Amino acid sequence: MRLGVVTFPGSLDDGDARRAAERAGAESVVLWHGDHDLRGVDAVILPGGFSYGDYLRCGAIARFAPVMTEVVTAAGQGLPVLGICNGFQILCESHLLPGALVRNDHRKFVCRGQRLVIEDASTPWTTRYDAGQEITVPLKNGEGGYVADAATLDRLEGEGRVVVRYVGANPNGSMRRIAGVRNKRGNVVGLMPHPEHAVDELCGAGTDGLGFFTSVVTALVDS
Amino acid sequence: MTRVVVDVMLKPEILDPQGKAVLGALPRLGFEGVRAVRQGKRFELELDGEPDDARLAEVASVAEMLLSNPVIETYTVRVERG
Numbered sequence: 411m412r413l414g415v416v417t418f419p420g421s422l423d424d425g426d427a428r429r430a431a432e433r434a435g436a437e438s439v440v441l442w443h444g445d446h447d448l449r450g451v452d453a454v455i456l457p458g459g460f461s462y463g464d465y466l467r468c469g470a471i472a473r474f475a476p477v478m479t480e481v482v483t484a485a486g487q488g489l490p491v492l493g494i495c496n497g498f499q500i501l502c503e504s505h506l507l508p509g510a511l512v513r514n515d516h517r518k519f520v521c522r523g524q525r526l527v528i529e530d531a532s533t534p535w536t537t538r539y540d541a542g543q544e545i546t547v548p549l550k551n552g553e554g555g556y557v558a559d560a561a562t563l564d565r566l567e568g569e570g571r572v573v574v575r576y577v578g579a580n581p582n583g584s585m586r587r588i589a590g591v592r593n594k595r596g597n598v599v600g601l602m603p604h605p606e607h608a609v610d611e612l613c614g615a616g617t618d619g620l621g622f623f624t625s626v627v628t629a630l631v632d633s
Numbered sequence: 634m635t636r637v638v639v640d641v642m643l644k645p646e647i648l649d650p651q652g653k654a655v656l657g658a659l660p661r662l663g664f665e666g667v668r669a670v671r672q673g674k675r676f677e678l679e680l681d682g683e684p685d686d687a688r689l690a691e692v693a694s695v696a697e698m699l700l701s702n703p704v705i706e707t708y709t710v711r712v713e714r715g
Binding site for chain 2: 466470474484502503509510512513514515516517555557558588611629
């Protein structure tokens with residue numbers, strides 16, 4: 411079981427993502443933004459951070475990194491891909507997921523333990539949760555407001571493609587309190603909160619995030 | 634050399650917190666009577682020679698693909714004469 415984590419210039423959370431993969435029982439593989447190579451991994455994580463300094467728009471430059479050509483192709487073939495925070499922004503800019511992330515409506519950077527509800531427990535990244543289960547993981551972003559036009563939002567809701575939703579007060583102005591979505595097939599999931607920071611009791615917000623990584627390990631073993 | 638200017642603006646229905654922050658600062662300068670501020674981006678592309686329609690269409694394509702995100706933004710392309 412080999413879980414690849416892409417490092418872009420400006421990625422911050424690639425180390426924690428690799429640690430989470432290993433905590434879930436996978437071998438973590440370093441993938442480099444400049445390589446046209448996924449090194450035969452079974453799934454890919456695009457980690458949080460500020461790829462290419464967030465210049466232009468968050469994720470806009472990363473979309474054109476050589477490794478993303480391979481990620482887009484493999485995602486189309488069903489490879490599980492998880493984008494966390496900046497990774498979610500990259501997936502939206504790459505059109506692997508609908509919508510976009512814009513500056514928080516209250517203009518402040520948010521950093522806190524965030525309550526979420528898992529709404530879709532059928533994706534390869536969420537099978538170890540129950541639909542309706544509430545979890546708490548860190549949320550830390552300045553541009554985490556999820557936006558899309560009303561027709562897209564209705565389609566996402568109608569097709570059950572809202573994977574996680576914020577519980578309680580809206581932390582960043584996301585439309586319909588959407589914290590994460592998936593593509594139609596379900597193999598590509600993006601979310602703003604950081605499950606990889608919640609995999610160890612010693613380091614903060616509990617272990618509620620570990621399920622994302624054990625889910626994909628289970629999904630890959632089963633297939 | 635020709636300068637081609639691409640202006641990118643958030644769509645009207647997308648909240649612009651930066652514009653709101655600027656709007657909030659204006660009265661503190663004593664500048665009153667401003668109803669709204671929207672903040673955008675301006676790109677200046679210095680092109681070799683005089684661009685024909687095909688070249689400007691290429692600029693539009695770059696504006697669509699990279700300089701703007703059509704989900705949240707609109708863009709305009711114009712040639713700036715000396």
